[in-house]
Amino acid sequence: MLEIRAVNACYGKIQALWDVCLEVREAEIIALVGSNGAGKTTLLHIISGMLHPVSGSVTFLGRQIDNLPPHSIVELGISHVPEGGRVFPDMTARENLEMGAYPSRAWKHRVKTIEQVYQIFPRLKEREKQLARTLSGGEHQMLAIGRALMSKPKLCLFDEPSYGLAPLLVAEIFRTIQSLRDQGITVLLIEQNVRHTLEIADRAYVLENGRVCMEGDCAELLQSDHVKKAYLGL
Amino acid sequence: MLVTFLDIVIAGLLLGGLYALIAMGLSLQYGVARVLNISHGEFIMLGALTTWAFYTAFDINPLAALAICGPLAFILGFIIHRTLYKRLLNSSGSLALFEGNSMLASFGLMFIVQNLALMFWGPEIRGYSYLAFPVDLAGAVFGANRLVTLGFAILIGLTFYFFLTRTRIGKAIRAAAQDPAAAGIMGVDINNVLAICFGLGAAMAAIAGMLISMSYPVHTGMGLEYTIIAIIVVVLGGLGSIPGSFIGGLLLGLIGSIVTYFEPGLALAAYYVIFILLLLVKPTGLMGKS
Ligand SMILES: Nc1ncnc2c1ncn2[C@@H]1O[C@H](COP(=O)(O)OP(=O)(O)O)[C@@H](O)[C@H]1O
Numbered sequence: 001m002l003e004i005r006a007v008n009a010c011y012g013k014i015q016a017l018w019d020v021c022l023e024v025r026e027a028e029i030i031a032l033v034g035s036n037g038a039g040k041t042t043l044l045h046i047i048s049g050m051l052h053p054v055s056g057s058v059t060f061l062g063r064q065i066d067n068l069p070p071h072s073i074v075e076l077g078i079s080h081v082p083e084g085g086r087v088f089p090d091m092t093a094r095e096n097l098e099m100g101a102y103p104s105r106a107w108k109h110r111v112k113t114i115e116q117v118y119q120i121f122p123r124l125k126e127r128e129k130q131l132a133r134t135l136s137g138g139e140h141q142m143l144a145i146g147r148a149l150m151s152k153p154k155l156c157l158f159d160e161p162s163y164g165l166a167p168l169l170v171a172e173i174f175r176t177i178q179s180l181r182d183q184g185i186t187v188l189l190i191e192q193n194v195r196h197t198l199e200i201a202d203r204a205y206v207l208e209n210g211r212v213c214m215e216g217d218c219a220e221l222l223q224s225d226h227v228k229k230a231y232l233g234l
Numbered sequence: 235m236l237v238t239f240l241d242i243v244i245a246g247l248l249l250g251g252l253y254a255l256i257a258m259g260l261s262l263q264y265g266v267a268r269v270l271n272i273s274h275g276e277f278i279m280l281g282a283l284t285t286w287a288f289y290t291a292f293d294i295n296p297l298a299a300l301a302i303c304g305p306l307a308f309i310l311g312f313i314i315h316r317t318l319y320k321r322l323l324n325s326s327g328s329l330a331l332f333e334g335n336s337m338l339a340s341f342g343l344m345f346i347v348q349n350l351a352l353m354f355w356g357p358e359i360r361g362y363s364y365l366a367f368p369v370d371l372a373g374a375v376f377g378a379n380r381l382v383t384l385g386f387a388i389l390i391g392l393t394f395y396f397f398l399t400r401t402r403i404g405k406a407i408r409a410a411a412q413d414p415a416a417a418g419i420m421g422v423d424i425n426n427v428l429a430i431c432f433g434l435g436a437a438m439a440a441i442a443g444m445l446i447s448m449s450y451p452v453h454t455g456m457g458l459e460y461t462i463i464a465i466i467v468v469v470l471g472g473l474g475s476i477p478g479s480f481i482g483g484l485l486l487g488l489i490g491s492i493v494t495y496f497e498p499g500l501a502l503a504a505y506y507v508i509f510i511l512l513l514l515v516k517p518t519g520l521m522g523k524s
């Protein structure tokens with residue numbers, strides 16, 4: 001469904017991605033792991049149009065998207081839970097969810113979709129009239145995830161959705177992500193918690209210094225010496 | 235004594251309503267579109283002189299001129315953003331550089347608009363008389379045109395508040411003000427929203443100019459003073475806060491009215507003093523965030 005071919009990306013003169021290739025098939029959970037500064041966030045920015053590649057291509061459902069602006073890419077069915085959530089601090093939780101339904105095809109159904117999000121995260125319903133800046137860390141992340149679901153995406157990109165959360169909440173976020181696949185939403189997931197991520201994902205890519213250095217089924221990667229040493233602390 | 239006090243307060247609110255309107259327009263342009271628009275006052279001047287021209291040449295009611303000036307200014311502002319500022323934004327690289335570049339560009343725009351208007355209308359001071367009959371408010375007497383001005387400022391302020399909080403595009407504007415990149419991945423066409431904000435700011439300036447022309451003499455060089463007042467109010471209220479601009483405008487109007495009561499020539503000087511004190515003591519303004 002998503003195909004990234006030989007993408008190079010730069011911030012000014014600094015190159016952050018080198019010849020990255022990656023493929024996501026329908027109804028998969030794909031994990032993207034790598035240490036800090038490896039280029040994971042940059043790759044998600046390339047997919048959602050926040051950064052345009054210097055060379056290479058990104059195609060989604062057979063359509064080239066690497067030259068499109070972010071708002072056109074959301075329209076096509078990709079949504080993004082950005083690093084740190086990036087909810088709108090001076091809007092209420094409910095207004096944040098409404099913003100997620102901004103594309104016109106989703107706006108019409110926003111009231112119904114909000115109810116569906118409240119079923120996944122009942123806490124958000126209790127907090128719906130509160131400004132996002134007053135929410136706790138966990139509620140903040142739930143809001144960011146809920147907001148991304150509001151556009152009824154076909155592919156959802158997650159950038160460290162459980163960062164800084166208590167273990168109980170981390171487990172809840174992982175369960176939610178797994179349940180998305182059952183609803184037919186394809187997932188590309190970046191996580192710090194490598195073991196847990198490889199356990200729920202189908203396939204994974206390992207990024208190091210802006211390059212894909214390993215890829216394959218999660219079960220295989222969990223057995224690999226390099227992954228064990230570098231990411232699982234064994 | 236009481237009547238004098240009431241006199242000052244009501245006069246302050248009348249002036250403040252106008253300031254609020256001007257500042258809300260600039261707040262959209264600076265707080266959301268990041269253009270510290272030095273040419274803001276020129277749109278006020280255009281609104282004022284067009285209204286004057288319509289009234290004296292074609293006998294068109296100034297309040298009806300609003301229906302022409304407002305949309306025209308919106309379109310003009312929208313086009314200016316789409317052609318000039320959007321390009322600057324793309325070529326500037328960073329937002330900090332863009333703020334500097336766009337301010338310089340707006341300086342240039344100020345001279346262009348002012349000189350074109352000067353060629354067209356000349357430097358004479360103009361005025362007309364409309365709704366100038368006195369109205370007695372609990373002993374204090376005001377021109378009806380001043381009260382209409384205040385009414386309009388409040389009406390536009392409220393309409394605008396509902397627009398921002400209740401409509402889809404209004405919410406997109408608030409989201410873009412808080413985090414433009416995040417608004418983009420929600421599906422908001424940022425360039426479009428910024429151009430709309432710039433256009434709305436220009437429309438508010440033109441409407442303010444129309445209201446000013448009903449109570450004060452107008453001329454092609456009148457713009458800059460209002461630009462400066464708008465900047466002071468926007469900083470007073472807190473950068474990017476529309477309610478802050480509204481309240482800051484009313485507050486500065488009250489201050490202006492009190493100072494004018496004691497020494498009419500010192501109002502503008504008092505604004506500068508407040509501006510400098512504010513920058514020293516609370517640079518984030520009344521309702522701004524750090
Ligand atoms: N806005 C930016 N400007 C300049 N360099 C950046 C920027 N964002 C990221 N980088 C650099 O690009 C590299 C990859 O960063 P990032 O994609 O955020 O890594 P990760 O998400 O894997 O931690 C890092 O070396 C980082 O310093």
Ligand SMILES: [Mg+2]
Nearest residue numbers: 040041042083
């Ligand atoms: Mg990152």
